[in-house]
Amino acid sequence: MDSEPKPNLLDLSREQLADLLKAWGQPAFRAKQIHRHLHLNLAARFDEMTDLPKALRERLNAETTIGSLQQAVVHAGDAGMTRKALFKLRDGSPVETVLMVYPDRATVCVSSQSGCPMACVFCATGKLGFLHDLTRGEIVEQVYWAARQLREPQFENRRLTNVVFMGMGEPFNNYTNWRAAVEILHDPEGFNLGARSYTVSTVGLVPGIRKLAEDPLPINLAISLHAPDDETRTAMMPVNKRFPIADLLEAVRDYTEKTNRRVSFEYVLLQEKNDFPEQADRLGQLLRASGIRPAVMHVNLIPWNPVPGTPLGRSHRKRVLAFQEGLLKHAVPCTVRVERGIDIGAACGQLAGTA
Numbered sequence: 001m002d003s004e005p006k007p008n009l010l011d012l013s014r015e016q017l018a019d020l021l022k023a024w025g026q027p028a029f030r031a032k033q034i035h036r037h038l039h040l041n042l043a044a045r046f047d048e049m050t051d052l053p054k055a056l057r058e059r060l061n062a063e064t065t066i067g068s069l070q071q072a073v074v075h076a077g078d079a080g081m082t083r084k085a086l087f088k089l090r091d092g093s094p095v096e097t098v099l100m101v102y103p104d105r106a107t108v109c110v111s112s113q114s115g116c117p118m119a120c121v122f123c124a125t126g127k128l129g130f131l132h133d134l135t136r137g138e139i140v141e142q143v144y145w146a147a148r149q150l151r152e153p154q155f156e157n158r159r160l161t162n163v164v165f166m167g168m169g170e171p172f173n174n175y176t177n178w179r180a181a182v183e184i185l186h187d188p189e190g191f192n193l194g195a196r197s198y199t200v201s202t203v204g205l206v207p208g209i210r211k212l213a214e215d216p217l218p219i220n221l222a223i224s225l226h227a228p229d230d231e232t233r234t235a236m237m238p239v240n241k242r243f244p245i246a247d248l249l250e251a252v253r254d255y256t257e258k259t260n261r262r263v264s265f266e267y268v269l270l271q272e273k274n275d276f277p278e279q280a281d282r283l284g285q286l287l288r289a290s291g292i293r294p295a296v297m298h299v300n301l302i303p304w305n306p307v308p309g310t311p312l313g314r315s316h317r318k319r320v321l322a323f324q325e326g327l328l329k330h331a332v333p334c335t336v337r338v339e340r341g342i343d344i345g346a347a348c349g350q351l352a353g354t355a
């Protein structure tokens, strides 16, 4: 029979770690040392913590773990500049993470859930259904995996600059753990990644958007919009029945007014589904009428990435450019996303837990 898992130290806040060490009768500075090892040095093993007494290291090793993900496979694409890790949870459920290294930045795309309950028809993760909410530690561990990859000589000690919550799952469906992960990554005495380095993408859960608007940390927000009208959007994304476009855009408008932060809209282009010139026109009108100032909005056009077993097609290049033209006519800022990782099944919407 499976034994109870040991507590994962990456699941603990700084305070919880201090409480644990206190309960063990350790002086307060020990918790600080361990916190630094975990979140600044990114120690993967207790024997790296050489400034701790041996007995304490042994106890930590016997009773706790650093991380809980089992690493299954790593794939490299784009001449080694994109890497996808497939991890497994204890029960074998998949978790995928993608590191993308560019000349001027390094971005990790992180999962917030294993599988996803949102069932968008064009997305590979949706086909898995919902498996698990990831814990704080399971989210943080993916970021540390990426940061450790960057220590390899090929990357010349480059730092991780961006964390995007655009992997498997819906972050706002796991808001508490997602936000707790950001808190620990942001901790100046730990990983210390600045607030503007995070982008969270949502399928359009209005309560999550309203909650983020109250957050003092300026985390970037991206909205998966994908259609200019409710009929088209509902056919693509069941969530639109719960939060139709008008409610969604109202929440986004309130968010931009309250925070004065930029939002981006993601728009996956599917051949002859949502990529007609009339739809570009309609989207332009919709966004211009939304009350969101053009200065704080941006549309990311994403030519759909193939998902096996769907009857859908990727928009042809000409249609993509025509769609962009159509939006620009409404003075809506808009770019076509440059894709990474298509060759290794690591691009947007391709994460399905297969190696």
Ligand code: SAH
Pocket (backbone or CB within 6 Å): 118, 120, 122, 123, 124, 165, 166, 167, 168, 169, 170, 171, 201, 202, 203, 204, 222, 223, 224, 266, 268, 302, 303, 304, 305, 306, 307, 348, 349, 350
């Ligand atoms: N659940 C969140 C986070 C996932 S982000 C959300 O929906 O925003 C992943 C992004 O890739 C989303 O915008 C998603 O709609 C998009 N996407 C999904 N499948 C895709 C595919 N096959 N090709 C391109 N983009 C896809």
